Amino acid sequence: MKLTNRLLKIASLVNENKRLADIGTDHGYIPVYLLNEGKINFAILADINKGPLENARSEVKRNKLEDKVDLRLGSGIEVLKKGEVDEVIIAGMGGILIGELLEANKEVAHSVEKLILQPMQAQEELRRYLLNNGYEILNECLEKEDFRLYEIIEARYTGKNTTIDDEINYEVSQKLIENKDELLAEFIDNKIKKYNNIIEKLGDKNSEAVIFKRNLANEKIEKLKNLI
Known part of the structure; x- marks a missing residue:
């Protein structure tokens, strides 16, 4: 199974031997890839719609990974309980929706070691939500796929709000500038x-x-x- 550039970049940000939740998993490509690579040993695959979840189930069965995954039907991280996973991926959704999903289950959002977020739009609004609601942006990177640039945010909850000196940094992250991202x-x-x-x-x-x-x-x- 070959991942697209966007999915491969997201997968590369998952730390080894972490329990992972992939929210809005669709076909489950990222967790299946990571399990096959031996980078993780357990993943929860969740989607709000039955069709995509069944697609993920088929992919899991095809790769004989049934004993290493848990498939769950439901909205966002509401399908998770505190302590079940270490890292959470929420990718391919709007930035405002991602913020709403984090808000809907603060117990989990605040307790995981890392959130890997890839908003399709409203990236500025997502940064604003994170920094104004006690999250630290650990890192950011860009990935190019089919002439489009995707923004990927790594964050965690610290309980401390972050003040931005210039509003432009909600639009262009300071992390991208610090890292001198090659696509910046x-x-x-x-x-x-x-x-x-x-x-x-x-x-x-x-x-x-x-x-x-x-x-x-x-x-x-x-x-x-x-x-x-």
């Missing part, structure tokens, strides 16, 4: 293009609302340029 320049350039597109679409109109949006976009562009 492309990532920032994409964001600059996005804001330039916004300015272009606003045209020459000069209503109060348009002026505000244009000024905000220009301010974001300048801050993004200063990050490079």
Whole structure:
């Protein structure tokens, strides 16, 4: 079984010999891969929908891993109990939804050693939720797949809120800058293009609302340029 670049990067962030939960597991590719590689010995595969969970069950059976997994039907980390797993993957969902899933079972979210989160959108909102609700962002990385850049966040609960000096770092993580991620320049350039597109679409109109949006976009562009 060959994982895509995105899934392979997520799998690489799981620590060895940890009990893993993969939330929204779909076909169960990540935990099956890690079990076959001998990197982990146990995984809980969970999904809110029966179809994907049955796909995961078939993948588990095909790889003869039934004795090393537990498949659970349910919403997010509500299927987990405190102490059952060490690390949790929540990937392929929106950032706001991921925050809601963590909020729905704080006992588990606060007790695990690490959360590996890969939001498909609303990444800024997820960072804001994490840092304002007692989580520490341990690390971040980017992965490219099919011309799209994916943001992957490693976090854990410490109980201490983190203050961000500049709002732009909710959009471009300080960790990516510190790590000098090899995809960072492309990532920032994409964001600059996005804001330039916004300015272009606003045209020459000069209503109060348009002026505000244009000024905000220009301010974001300048801050993004200063990050490079």
